[in-house]
Every structure is written in C-alpha cells, then in structure tokens.
Amino acid sequence: MLRLLASAPEDGWAFVQSEGEILLVRPPYQQWAVSHVTSKAVERAVQHHGFVAQENVFSNWQSLISHLHEEVLELRRRRGQGPPDKERIRRLVRRAPRHILADFLHKVASELLPNGEWKAALDLLTHLLTADSVRNDSELYSLAISLLERCNQVIARHEVEKRELIDQEKDFRRKFPRLAETHRAEDVIEYSQAVAQQHQVFVSG
Numbered sequence: 001m002l003r004l005l006a007s008a009p010e011d012g013w014a015f016v017q018s019e020g021e022i023l024l025v026r027p028p029y030q031q032w033a034v035s036h037v038t039s040k041a042v043e044r045a046v047q048h049h050g051f052v053a054q055e056n057v058f059s060n061w062q063s064l065i066s067h068l069h070e071e072v073l074e075l076r077r078r079r080g081q082g083p084p085d086k087e088r089i090r091r092l093v094r095r096a097p098r099h100i101l102a103d104f105l106h107k108v109a110s111e112l113l114p115n116g117e118w119k120a121a122l123d124l125l126t127h128l129l130t131a132d133s134v135r136n137d138s139e140l141y142s143l144a145i146s147l148l149e150r151c152n153q154v155i156a157r158h159e160v161e162k163r164e165l166i167d168q169e170k171d172f173r174r175k176f177p178r179l180a181e182t183h184r185a186e187d188v189i190e191y192s193q194a195v196a197q198q199h200q201v202f203v204s205g
Helices: 039-048 061-078 086-095 098-112 118-130 138-175 177-182 185-198
Strands: 002-008 013-018 021-025 034-037 052-058
Touching: 002 039, 002 061, 013 039, 013 061, 021 039, 052 061, 086 118, 098 118, 098 138, 118 138
Parallel strands: none
Antiparallel strands: 002 013, 002 052, 013 021, 021 034
C-alpha cells in the first residue's frame, strides 16, 4: 500500500509513504531517483517549495506513477498547453520564418521563464537551436543561447532547492553515524541552529 503525501504537478516530484518509510520520488521514477526523507522534509516542501499536500492511497507503483503523470498533464491542460509533442514542435520550428522564430524566443523570455515553465522553455529552446535558420542567424542564435543559459540556471536552482530537503539529513548521518542511531537529524539540526542564534555554546555563570 502506497500513500501519496504531497506532490508537485509542475514536474512530477512526490513524497510517498511506503512500508513506514517516506520516499521522495521524481521522474523517470527509477530506483536511482528515489531518496529517503523525513516527515519534516514533507512539511518544508508544502510550506516553502510549492508542493500540494495530498492523502491518496494506491495499491501499487504503476497506479501511483500514472496518477502523477496525469497531474502533470492536467496542469498543462489548465494552462492551455496540451500534452507535449516534440515532433510537432520540431517540424514547426524547421519550417517557420524568421519573425515566427523571433516570436518563439520572445515567448520564452516573456512568458515561459517568468511563469516558471522552464521545462517547456528548455524543450522549445533545444528545438530552436537545432534549426539551421536559427544557427545561421547570429542575432537569433545569440538570444537563444542566452535564454538557454538562463533556463539551465533556473532549473539548477530549482533542483538545488528540492535537494536541500534531504541533504541536511544525509550530511548529518554521514558525519555523526552514532548520534544518528539515537537521535533524529532534524532535532539535532534545529538544536544546533538555536545555539548558533544565541551565540552561546557553553553554559556560563
């Protein structure tokens, strides 16, 4: 039995409770993309990282993953995007005149990136940069490269923010394996932060 605790429809990340453990799963939903986390990480994800709290139960991983895929598609439908169609985009870019290509780049800069739709932006930029009409136009090519760099920076920052949900605990277990056997990582981390804020390590007076 799998319990979905929270999910991020923007990109399909989710927190799942399985056999008493809480797991952070993400596309492509392979074993290497699964991390063990604590309930505190779920709370932080909902409060600060845009995850949506849920209480859905699934009998197997296949039904859970299908649900996560449907969440992503539903969000795209609400935004009027429809399901991604890479071949359609590739054909369109290959045939488009210069002013249409410029419009695509403007859309990336003025809509997709400001709205947090960086994965859609990355797909479109990737197709644009393979088109000869863009590669042979120094102005369009420079703009596409600049936007691609911005997009990669945003994606990298987003990934870092999510990984911070689990990195503190991993670091704690690596540095203090004995302490981790008897104390929860978040308790020790919160205590150490409180001490640091008070600027007092030893009891005095």
